[in-house]
Amino acid sequence: MSAGQDIPDDHPAQCAACHAPGEHLSPVEPGLDTGGISLLACDRCGSVTMWPQPDKDYTAHAGSETELRDYVEMNCSIHDITKAVMPAVMATGAKRYLDVGCGFGFSLDIVRRLAGCDVVGIEPAHYGRAGRDLLGVPVLPDVLSGPPGARTPPELSRPFDVIFASEVIEHVSDPGAFLETLSAYLAPDGMLALTTPRAAAVTEAHTRNEKLAVISPGAHVFLYSAAAFEAALRQAGFPHVVVIESGVTQMAYAARVPFSFPEISPGALTTQYLQSALETDTPREPVSTVLQCRLYRSLIEQAQWEAASSLDRDIEIRMAPQDINFADYDAFLAKFRASEPSLSYLRGILYLVHERRRVDAHHWFMSSFRLCCAKLQIAPSVCAVEADMVWRALFHAALSARHSGDRELAARTWRIAEERAGADFLPDISEELRERADRELKLSGG
Ligand SMILES: [Zn+2]
Ligand SMILES: [Zn+2]
Known part of the structure; x- marks a missing residue:
């Protein structure tokens, strides 16, 4: 056992969850810096007690x-x-x-x-x-x-x-x-x-x-x-x-009494909630615009293309210029919404899948790619979605080019992924996406 895994001298008297005495606790190693906080697992209930105990107001x-x-x-x-x-x-x-x-x-x-x-x-x-x-x-x-x-x-x-x-x-x-x-x-x-x-x-x-x-x-x-x-x-x-x-x-x-759950569709209920909220004037700006963007997302995720198309005309999404660089997340938010990388991506999906505007779709996917990169560089801790989306955006940009008949542009686009994946602040390309790119972009051979 390494020194870092020793039970702290002033260890807690009991498990915070089940109150088992302190001897039931032993350190676990989460594999990242916890800033001096020890994690103690209870062999009786499986819970983890933090030590020292925080005292936050x-x-x-x-x-x-x-x-x-x-x-x-x-x-x-x-x-x-x-x-x-x-x-x-x-x-x-x-x-x-x-x-x-x-x-x-x-x-x-x-x-x-x-x-x-x-x-x-x-x-x-x-x-x-x-x-x-x-x-x-x-x-x-x-x-x-x-x-x-x-x-x-x-x-x-x-x-x-x-x-x-x-x-x-x-x-x-x-x-x-x-x-x-x-x-x-x-x-x-x-x-x-x-x-x-x-x-x-x-x-x-x-x-x-x-x-x-x-x-x-x-x-x-x-x-x-x-x-x-x-x-x-x-x-x-x-x-x-x-x-x-x-x-x-x-x-x-x-x-305290037996219960059973009705079947629900969370996606449909989310759409229903957002539509209902937008019919009234209680959500005030900037929240009403936020809800409109969330409705757009919900409709596209559920393949409600007609409704998404009609909302698309009302939604203002800013396309990212070729070269964007931000000092920090504040600077990003001064120019774009936090959801703008996603919104650009969703507009790309709508144009590619439903409206067959493949050239436009390519531009929106590229915009999403650039915004994902910019955000991942300055605010990785809030970028779970972007870390997953960044290469999918680029793949779809290449796919849009391929479907519009521009094989050269498709190849050039996907080459960016080959060159930059895993470097600096960018994640690797998932195996699943690599296979999809091989299969659907058909860039090698005839
Ligand atoms: Zn316990
Ligand atoms: Zn919490």
């Missing part, structure tokens, strides 16, 4: 305009929120909905519009205030400090049918008490819907940024194993629990 989190724009324009997934909350809302026939740690408050707007629920959000960070002003959703700038009592705000005084808390519990030093607090606000036949990063993700093969988000050194107190997550919910008085693991995260639904 979330009410003081100022957050920058850049972070907020990145979140709202790009990296907050409305599709994933819809997929997480709507099964619980529909299974319970919810009338009242609470989101604890609601961020900008998209879930509130989704549930309010799709299910007609009375909604409330709680968010101490500035995202909450921004969402309240721009999305027009009720957000209390606070934390949920304890069970309902004399000082409980009137908005929280009646029980809720669904309580959602996404990526919150891993920030809490006493998760058992947190679950009991949530339980105290829940109607007898209500449902908790919670997400939290998976402990196992720490030692699995994921990208560096994904792992860093899972560990969040200095912010996360512990990470639940799926078994410990389920056990904690049972312990808090919920005999009916389902935990669904997916990638680096896990989603739990918990109730």
